[in-house]
Amino acid sequence: MARVQLDLPEKLAWATSLNIRIYDTNFAGHLAHDRVVSLLHESRARLFKEKGFSELDVNGHGIILTDLVVEYKAEAFFGDQIRVEIGAGDFSAKGCDLYYRMIHTDGPINGKIVCNAKTGLVFMDYSTRTVSNIPEVFKSWF
Template sequence: MARLILELPEQFTFTTEIPVLIGHINYGGHVGNDAILSLIHEARFRYLKQLGYCSELDIEGLGMIMTDTAIIYKAEAFHGETMLVQVTPQDFNKYGCDFIFKLTNQQTGKEIARAKTGIVFFDYLQRKVVEIPTEFRKKSQSNV
C-alpha cells in the first residue's frame, strides 16, 4: 500500500497550545495514535470557539460531523511536553470542508504529526447532510 502524503498549506489561520497529558500516553510510553485524533478534535473545537461557536452541534443552527480522517505520524511526543497545533480550513465544497492540522513539539520545534479531517454539515432534526452555512463559510474564509 502506498504511503499517505498530506501537503501542508503555506500558512495556518489558527494556532493553539495543548499539553500532553498522561491520558494521551500509550503502552509504548509516547502519545498514542488515538490521542492524536483527540488532540486535533480539541484544536478544531478551539478554532470554532474563536469564530464564535460554542458547540460542533450548533454552527449557525446545524451540526458538524466528520466524514474522514488521515493522520501521518512524524515523531514521538511524551508526557509533559506541549503540542503547538496549527489549524486551517480548506477545500470548501457545497456541504463542508477539510481541516488541516500540523502538530509540533513546542519545546523542540519537531513536527509530531499532520492530519486532515473532512467535515460536512448535518441537520440532526432531519437526519441529513445539508449545505454549509453561508456565515460559517464567510467567517472561516475571512481568516484564510
C-alpha cells in the same frame, strides 16, 4: 507499502496550545495514536468555541466527519508542549477538509512536527438528519 502523504497549506489560519498529559501516552511511553485523534478533536472544539459556536451548532447546522488521515512524523512525550494549527480547504457547497499540524513548542525539538492530519467534514441539519450547506460564517474563519 504505500504511505499516506498529506499536502498541507504552509500557513494554517488558527492555532491552540496543549500539553501532553500522562494519559495521552501509551505502553511505549509516547503519544498514543488514539490520543492524537482526541487532541485534534480538542483543538477543533476550541476553534468552534472561540468563534462563539459549537460543532453541533454553527447557525443551526452541525458538522459530521467523513474521513480522517493522520501522517505521523515524530514522537511526543508526557509533559511536552505542542501547538495544533488548523486550516481549511477543498470547499464544496456542503463540506470541506480541515487540515491540522501538530508541532513541538518546547525543548530541543522545538518546531518539530509531530503529525499532519486531515478530516473531511460536511454540515448537517441535525433536526432533519440531512446534509446542509456550509454556513457562510464558517467559511469566514479561514
